[in-house]
Amino acid sequence: MSRSWERKVQKNQLELNKQRKKEGKKPISLTQSTAADSTAETFKGRSFIFPIFLILFIGFYVMVTLRSPVYEQTGAMFWVTIACYILLAVLFFFRKPYLTISKEYIRSRRFMGDKSLFKDAIKAIVVKKGYVIIEQKKGGNWMFSQATNRFPTDDMREPLRVFAANNSIPFMEK
Template sequence: MSRSWERKVRRNSTVINRQRKKSGAQSIAGAVQRVDRFKGRNFILPVFLLLFTGGYAYLATIPAAAPEGENVTSTGMFWLTIGCYFLLAMLFFFRRPYLSVAKDYVGTRRMTGDKTLYASSIKSISVQPGYVVIEQVKGANWVFSKAINRFPTEAMAERLRAFAKENNITFHEKAAK
């Protein structure tokens, strides 16, 4: 079967299962697909935002920074700005990055939203200690790092090895030195 047909069947099965769930009926078994999701933790950007917010608050308290006679820290806009930066840091901390691997696609969350990359769009997969790189035919590489985003790269490498074998994708593995 072609992959486009599989996607149509999966999409239609999902819609039917959603309708059946609302009416209280049992779902059909055809829509079940194994999707492995590997979650990381984003901590660098939230820490940077908190440090930036702290620096902003510190500079606002210096008397020479404010125009004569004004107290910047007593305005509501100052505290709203501090609160918004804090909320943005919390958003990035709790919105965990992930890599999901299914039968014929991989997916992840980027700054612009969730992205899906089908097997036909993957040029190669490279694995080295602490890093997993998915190279696209067209576009930027997807890099997953243990140091930056706390991804379980060893488990990801095992699953991506099986994914590459199923879909005839070049798989490179570099050993530790």
Template sequence: MSRSWQRKVQKNQEQINKQRKKHGQSPLMAAKSSKEGLDTYRGRSYLMPAFLLLFILFYVIVTVTSKEFKPDDTMFWVTIGLYILLAGVFTLRRPYLSVGRDFVRSRRMTGDRDVNVSNIKGITSQKGYVIIEQHKGGNWVYSRVMNRYPTEVMAVRLKAFAEQHGIPFTEKQ
């Protein structure tokens, strides 16, 4: 049975069990949690919110000093509010790396992404950085400076993951 089929069955089983729980019935079968066996390492995004706030500051300065600026323009204040809200979303939506049994998962700009073992070319670790190289697509770079990831702990877990699946692991000084 393929993994995608297993995931579909597991997802549907979880949904049915939630519905049965709401109606006071016992679950059909104990569904395995998708979070089972995952080691998750969370970072903190502060560069994008800072950039957005600086952009808003620049926007306010340029617009307010303009001769055509009208203080009662509601679209101006809505725009400022939405950019501040977007900065808050980026602050609260923390980036992460999850290492599972045969995949790694991370939050990208477009959503959560999985990379299976067969698509990983290699893993590189150096002080402050962990890089997961893929056969297709760009490398996933996790930085201590950019997103406050615990890179030392991540490197230890990814080294064990690489040894388990025969993926080349490189440690640079």
């Protein structure tokens, strides 16, 4: 079976399970059931670099605008823009990145939403001091850092080793 077909099936199963959950029914796929999720381990981090960047950006924007002669012409939209940037920074700060390790997949929150990597799509897992890198066969690598996103990389090492051993994925520790 082709990979694109598998992705379509998984996407449709997720949508159907969301509808069934709203109706109060049990999910039909194992990846969404409570039995499968009970064996999954989730590690949460904290995103603080992008919110800090947004706050610094909006501070620079305010300083430049307040010192220019154009400030008298700015209206309420100027302050709405500032409020929206601050709201965006707060949203990114409280929206924690995570890594979920299950039997057959690894799931994480990427910039555009939650993404799953199934065992067939993983080329290797590399663990360094303070870093975990999941190399994909197709696409960019997923990197989880203790310094930038406050992930507990030491705690993630053993579940990733077990996941790699169970699914015949190369596991490198440096």
